[in-house]
Amino acid sequence: MTLNGRPSQKDRRTDAREHARQLRDDTAYTARRRRRLWRGGIGLGLIAVATIVAVSIVAAVRPAAAGPLNMASDGVLLGADESGVVAASTVAVVVGEDPIATDPTALANLVNITMYVDYLCSYCGQFEAANAEQIASWVTAGNATVEIHPIAILDKSSAGGSYSTRAANAAACVADSAPNDFLAVNTALFAAQPDEHTTGPTDADLLSVLHSAGVQSEAVTDCVTEQTFASWVGGATDRALTGPLPNSDVRTVTGTPTVLVNGVSYTGAFDDAAAFEEFVLTEAADLDDDEIALAEAQAAAAAAAAAAAEAAQTGVTE
Numbered sequence: 001m002t003l004n005g006r007p008s009q010k011d012r013r014t015d016a017r018e019h020a021r022q023l024r025d026d027t028a029y030t031a032r033r034r035r036r037l038w039r040g041g042i043g044l045g046l047i048a049v050a051t052i053v054a055v056s057i058v059a060a061v062r063p064a065a066a067g068p069l070n071m072a073s074d075g076v077l078l079g080a081d082e083s084g085v086v087a088a089s090t091v092a093v094v095v096g097e098d099p100i101a102t103d104p105t106a107l108a109n110l111v112n113i114t115m116y117v118d119y120l121c122s123y124c125g126q127f128e129a130a131n132a133e134q135i136a137s138w139v140t141a142g143n144a145t146v147e148i149h150p151i152a153i154l155d156k157s158s159a160g161g162s163y164s165t166r167a168a169n170a171a172a173c174v175a176d177s178a179p180n181d182f183l184a185v186n187t188a189l190f191a192a193q194p195d196e197h198t199t200g201p202t203d204a205d206l207l208s209v210l211h212s213a214g215v216q217s218e219a220v221t222d223c224v225t226e227q228t229f230a231s232w233v234g235g236a237t238d239r240a241l242t243g244p245l246p247n248s249d250v251r252t253v254t255g256t257p258t259v260l261v262n263g264v265s266y267t268g269a270f271d272d273a274a275a276f277e278e279f280v281l282t283e284a285a286d287l288d289d290d291e292i293a294l295a296e297a298q299a300a301a302a303a304a305a306a307a308a309a310e311a312a313q314t315g316v317t318e
Helices: 009-040 122-141 163-177 179-191 203-212 218-225 230-242 273-314
Strands: 076-081 084-087 111-117 144-150 258-261
Touching: 076 122, 076 179, 084 122, 084 179, 111 122, 111 273, 122 144, 122 179, 122 273, 144 163, 144 179, 144 230, 163 179, 163 203, 163 218, 163 230, 179 203, 203 218, 258 273
Parallel strands: 111 144
Antiparallel strands: 076 084, 076 144, 111 258
């Protein structure tokens, strides 16, 4: 029925409901397609992670020393843009200030992988060997970000060489001076991982590892040899061990690697790439479900608002 050549309110409400249904169907299709694209290794669009702003304060022990640039959260956040892997740009936390947690709302609709690692930890090396390539592919495709927190809990296992601290310091030096190379350096450090209960590589050896990953500068050389961020590494380690871990269901680091996906702890085998992929895909599916629920709520609200506005305009009621 029409009134003055216009559809009746009942017809308009029917049309609104149909529009809402179509929106829900379209959103569900997009979510299913996202999962298929992820499994096929096809990117969903590149992200400019360098624009992410960290805003949430971590309630933890105050740092003993100033931290590096681009590690305000005690970790470096890596994503991708048209140029490749890029690090989120953050200020250096100064002496007496608390670290700043990454704002999870800035990572909406992405899978954020967070890792707390010790470069002497053999289980960390197993996780890296099994999963580094697929994590890098997810990051460069724009499906995920990865936030890496180097800590030092195994100095006692390096025969007096303090290798855990020295390697974490070297990683911090790279974050400070060449942050976009951090992922490559992280992989190189694990590839050169020494055995526990040895002194480990010298600082000169560490610099050679960084050079092999494409990082070679006077600033990094001085930072590594002077162990500029060694005290900061100690503070970051204490904070990880005492907690709370921000944006997470895990209160503290109790061992390495501690791997979180959207704040949920991975408890599978560290050397099982298929198990980790399935875990990540499960978290990605949860993101899709959230998107669908949001779209349904928005569609229903839009339909109700349209109906209410029309009723107010025409004064017609069913």
